[in-house]
Amino acid sequence: MIFVTGGAGYIGSHTCVELLQAGLDVAVFDNFCNSQPESLLRVQRITGRTLRVIEGDIRDRAALEAALKNSGATAVVHFAGLKAVGESVEQPLAYYDNNVLGTLRLLEAMGSCGVKSLVFSSSATVYGDPQRLPLTEDHPLSATNPYGRTKLVIEDMLRDLHRSDPAWRMSILRYFNPVGAHASGLIGEDPQGTPNNLLPFVAQVAVGQRDAVNVWGDDYQTPDGTGVRDYIHVVDLALGHLKALERLQAHAECQAINLGTGVGYSVLEMIQAFSQACGKPVPYRIAGRRAGDIASCYADPTQAANLLGWRATRNLQTMCSDAWRWQSNNPTGYCGTDSH
Numbered sequence: 001m002i003f004v005t006g007g008a009g010y011i012g013s014h015t016c017v018e019l020l021q022a023g024l025d026v027a028v029f030d031n032f033c034n035s036q037p038e039s040l041l042r043v044q045r046i047t048g049r050t051l052r053v054i055e056g057d058i059r060d061r062a063a064l065e066a067a068l069k070n071s072g073a074t075a076v077v078h079f080a081g082l083k084a085v086g087e088s089v090e091q092p093l094a095y096y097d098n099n100v101l102g103t104l105r106l107l108e109a110m111g112s113c114g115v116k117s118l119v120f121s122s123s124a125t126v127y128g129d130p131q132r133l134p135l136t137e138d139h140p141l142s143a144t145n146p147y148g149r150t151k152l153v154i155e156d157m158l159r160d161l162h163r164s165d166p167a168w169r170m171s172i173l174r175y176f177n178p179v180g181a182h183a184s185g186l187i188g189e190d191p192q193g194t195p196n197n198l199l200p201f202v203a204q205v206a207v208g209q210r211d212a213v214n215v216w217g218d219d220y221q222t223p224d225g226t227g228v229r230d231y232i233h234v235v236d237l238a239l240g241h242l243k244a245l246e247r248l249q250a251h252a253e254c255q256a257i258n259l260g261t262g263v264g265y266s267v268l269e270m271i272q273a274f275s276q277a278c279g280k281p282v283p284y285r286i287a288g289r290r291a292g293d294i295a296s297c298y299a300d301p302t303q304a305a306n307l308l309g310w311r312a313t314r315n316l317q318t319m320c321s322d323a324w325r326w327q328s329n330n331p332t333g334y335c336g337t338d339s340h
Contacts, residue, residue, distance in 0.1 A: 001025045002245065003073035003115070005058055005106065006080030008035035010189045011121065011178055013043050015077060015238040017187070020047040022242055027052040027071035029064070030080065034192055036334040042186040058102035064109035075117035075248065076110060077241055078103065081150070084196045085125070085292075088147035099150035100157075107161060117169045119244045120158060123151045124176045124230075124260070124297060134300035137174070137256045144292055155256065162254035169252050171244035176230035176260035176299050178237050180319040181326035188326030189234075190333035199231070199319075202271055203327035206278045213282060215267050217289035222296055226267035230260040230298035233314035233322070243308035260299025261312040270320075277320035278328070
């Protein structure tokens with residue numbers, strides 16, 4: 001039984017699909033603070049399998065222990081966390097409380113239940129402002145905002161725990177920029193309020209929810225002056241978790257691994273690709289740079305290939321067409337209303 005915290009969220013729901021399709025049993029633990037229970041109903045529709053849903057908060061150690069014991073969990077995939085950079089700057093304590101304290105409580109509960117296998121959802125934000133590209137796992141770590149700092153603190157906590165007790169098996173997956181949706185169009189990214197990431201914003205403009213994409217800066221040292229990022233299809237990302245779980249069965253380690261494509265695309269390239277996917281131009285306007293944004297960021301995914309036998313296979317066209325299928329089928333996300 002794989003215990004998935006935050007399994008109703010964007011990456012969590014897609015990972016649940018891949019776990020179920022691989023024949024694994026899944027229990028989801030989620031408080032639905034920034035996700036919808038509907039996503040898990042759709043996961044079950046896609047796979048034709050059922051999963052257990054336990055509503056609870058990862059800061060509640062007693063609830064976690066009860067859920068871990070009752071589900072018969074053998075490993076945990078930990079997605080539950082707040083993830084908006086801007087919000088983390090405005091509400092740092094909420095991020096430390098949910099992300100750091102929540103993970104601490106989860107690790108305590110896992111230890112008391114004898115469950116010592118963990119795949120952790122980290123982020124390329126732990127590399128800070130890149131000193132060199134592509135980013136390898138041994139790049140110096142730093143953070144430029146409270147969200148990134150919580151990921152860094154958690155990574156350090158996991159490394160310290162593994163050093164104290166090598167029986168812990170941990171995979172720290174550093175995501176680059178997840179985009180796209182399941183090919184069925186049934187599940188996808190459903191941001192609450194204004195999207196923090198580029199592609200869902202582009203998709204909302206394309207579907208008529210917003211008037212234009214703001215391109216923050218066109219004077220960076222990049223081919224077209226706009227920021228370059230490593231976008232990875234969410235299904236490729238989900239499959240990386242499956243590979244990480246497989247590796248943990250044979251290796252008692254605490255290992256950080258990049259999940260990215262190794263290819264950077266600019267903001268304007270993404271808008272152009274999405275325009276082709278939806279069959280109409282997506283309007284945009286150039287605005288000034290945002291504080292804290294960096295020019296380029298992309299992965300060296302060699303270690304994922306060597307250790308996990310994993311590589312991203314879905315291209316930019318697939319990322320955009322899958323995202324458009326989800327957005328056009330679900331213009332207001334899971335709720336079918338603008339109220340969430």
